[in-house]
Amino acid sequence: MSLVEGGIPTPPEKVIFKIKRFDPEKQEFYWKEYEIETFRGMTVLDALLKIKEEQDSSLAFRYSCRMGVCGSCGMVINGMPRLACQTQVGAIATEGNPVVTVEPLYNYPPIRDLFTDFTSFFEKHKSVKPYLIRKDPQETETGDAEFAMTPEEYEDIYQFSLCISCGVCYAACPVAAMDPLYLGPQALAYAWRYVSDVRDEGYEERLKIIDTEHGCHRCHFAASCSAVCPKVVDPAMAIQKLRSTLYKKKLGAWKKKTSKKVGPYHYEGPSRAKKVPQLTEALLPGVDLEAKIKEPVNIDIELK
Amino acid sequence: MSGGTLKKNLPGLLQASLNPWLVRIKDHPERLAFILHRVTGVIIILYLMAHVYVTNTPTRAGWEAWTQVMAQFGNNIWNKIGEWIIAGCVIFHGLNGIRLLLVEFFGIGVGRPVHPKPPYRPVSLYAGQRLMLLIVFGLAVIGWVWAGLIIFG
Amino acid sequence: MIKMSKASNIQVWQYITAILLIFFLGFHLAERIPQITGLTYHQSLDAENVYHNYSSYGWALWFLAAIALFHGLNGLRGIFLEWRQGKTYTLTVNALFWIVYLALLGIATWTVISLPALG
Numbered sequence A: 001m002s003l004v005e006g007g008i009p010t011p012p013e014k015v016i017f018k019i020k021r022f023d024p025e026k027q028e029f030y031w032k033e034y035e036i037e038t039f040r041g042m043t044v045l046d047a048l049l050k051i052k053e054e055q056d057s058s059l060a061f062r063y064s065c066r067m068g069v070c071g072s073c074g075m076v077i078n079g080m081p082r083l084a085c086q087t088q089v090g091a092i093a094t095e096g097n098p099v100v101t102v103e104p105l106y107n108y109p110p111i112r113d114l115f116t117d118f119t120s121f122f123e124k125h126k127s128v129k130p131y132l133i134r135k136d137p138q139e140t141e142t143g144d145a146e147f148a149m150t151p152e153e154y155e156d157i158y159q160f161s162l163c164i165s166c167g168v169c170y171a172a173c174p175v176a177a178m179d180p181l182y183l184g185p186q187a188l189a190y191a192w193r194y195v196s197d198v199r200d201e202g203y204e205e206r207l208k209i210i211d212t213e214h215g216c217h218r219c220h221f222a223a224s225c226s227a228v229c230p231k232v233v234d235p236a237m238a239i240q241k242l243r244s245t246l247y248k249k250k251l252g253a254w255k256k257k258t259s260k261k262v263g264p265y266h267y268e269g270p271s272r273a274k275k276v277p278q279l280t281e282a283l284l285p286g287v288d289l290e291a292k293i294k295e296p297v298n299i300d301i302e303l304k
Numbered sequence B: 001m002s003g004g005t006l007k008k009n010l011p012g013l014l015q016a017s018l019n020p021w022l023v024r025i026k027d028h029p030e031r032l033a034f035i036l037h038r039v040t041g042v043i044i045i046l047y048l049m050a051h052v053y054v055t056n057t058p059t060r061a062g063w064e065a066w067t068q069v070m071a072q073f074g075n076n077i078w079n080k081i082g083e084w085i086i087a088g089c090v091i092f093h094g095l096n097g098i099r100l101l102l103v104e105f106f107g108i109g110v111g112r113p114v115h116p117k118p119p120y121r122p123v124s125l126y127a128g129q130r131l132m133l134l135i136v137f138g139l140a141v142i143g144w145v146w147a148g149l150i151i152f153g
Numbered sequence C: 001m002i003k004m005s006k007a008s009n010i011q012v013w014q015y016i017t018a019i020l021l022i023f024f025l026g027f028h029l030a031e032r033i034p035q036i037t038g039l040t041y042h043q044s045l046d047a048e049n050v051y052h053n054y055s056s057y058g059w060a061l062w063f064l065a066a067i068a069l070f071h072g073l074n075g076l077r078g079i080f081l082e083w084r085q086g087k088t089y090t091l092t093v094n095a096l097f098w099i100v101y102l103a104l105l106g107i108a109t110w111t112v113i114s115l116p117a118l119g
């Protein structure tokens, strides 16, 4: 029963949590069940914390922000990879089936219980050079000016820069499920985020990195990455754009748009400053306008 | 790697390419399309290799042999069913292939990046390719029935 | 990571052959549709009709074999590369791809070049 129409229903009073845990000593998975009392608005992460507090302090999992920002708490919940802190128990457990299954993210080496090893995830992320590259590195070093970018150009990359590196997309991707070398949705989406950025000039380098047998050609547009991404980064869209750009460039039909450096010392366009007309008479009574204009402006900014 | 072995948590080729419920995501026919595309593709290439060999019969053994082989195919119901399955595979693979060509090669049908707003649905899942996919499923069924009428009729 | 020539050198052909296949394979299948040819399915496979097809556009059938085999075997190659990884393995799969492709294309070429006359 939901209190708010269209809202997330209140979960059943008691919910059974089936948790797939990993024993690092025996190198084995095993399932364990816990029954807990719920409250309205309880997230899966809340439930796991409650289990850890009240029933089994040995349960290990990763979390930090509890609000879908840090990207630590990706888990496979009821068969779908998602963030534990963004999934309410009420949304998945019903009176008829008050069971929630929690598994460590697929396609990552398990470390312990719900903990998985993200080393290769971050290595792949790093390998696509996720930062602005300029032909003249001094331009980013000195930072005496900005790189021009229109709001539309900003919108082109904004969505892809929302990624919180939660790794949920890798767990959903069928290719990552068979090929551990596959660069994967997150890294490829980041490659596209920088390739399509008008401020970036490192596209040649980056396209070379993703143009391998385990790069963008391994994606088959199952789009599962987009379907699970908690931040709607839509990696599937990014990868298709990246790949078609690669082919277009290969066939000579693509030219990278790059912006110039603009700033106080480089701006050459027409001046946009408007001249405000000088006051001719004082607005307050008893003020000598002539004397005021000559007087230097002093603003006391010292804090009391 | 510091943790356990990856193998334990990696479903592998067969699971990933055959099981559409490997991860349970609602409203997600693209995954099914991926699996069907792959399965039909493998069936077609296996058939194609045999096809290249069989069509070599006249050159290898003369036209009488060809007539014999064709008569064998025409009279055996299992061969006909096999042919019908291949036809279905080719129809689906071809139609879905057109969609994938547009999406992967021409980069169209996945929409444009947007400023995400509630209810936070990824653009590529409701852009043109989704409609194309539904049409592909529909046409593939119609085409398969038609192929059946031709082969068995 | 395995250092090799750019993967797109081959992969771009996967899509070019796909575009060509739409037309060539579409035509090849249309040859079997009674509403288009006026022959029943099995008549269209008679020696006489097949010989006629070969003599009027044997080159198209050979070309169809060339692109279809490439497209299909390259797809299979991709699946194999996803199955296992490693330098020797990758090189073997790539070599096998070309060997099988050329062998099958050889059979197709033989079929078209030395097709005996009917009768």
Ligand code: SF4
Residues within 6 Å of the ligand: A071, A162, A163, A164, A165, A166, A167, A168, A169, A170, A185, A186, A189, A228, A229, A230, A231, A232, A233, A234, A235
């Ligand atoms: S793309 Fe989405 S699912 Fe993948 S790591 Fe980034 S935020 Fe997570």
Ligand code: SF4
Residues within 6 Å of the ligand: A172, A173, A174, A175, A176, A184, A185, A218, A219, A220, A221, A222, A223, A224, A225, A226, A235, A236, A239
């Ligand atoms: S679209 Fe590509 S990266 Fe995303 S889940 Fe599918 S295969 Fe993986």
Ligand code: FES
Residues within 6 Å of the ligand: A063, A064, A065, A066, A067, A068, A069, A070, A071, A072, A073, A074, A083, A084, A085, A086
């Ligand atoms: S705890 Fe930070 S994203 Fe869930």
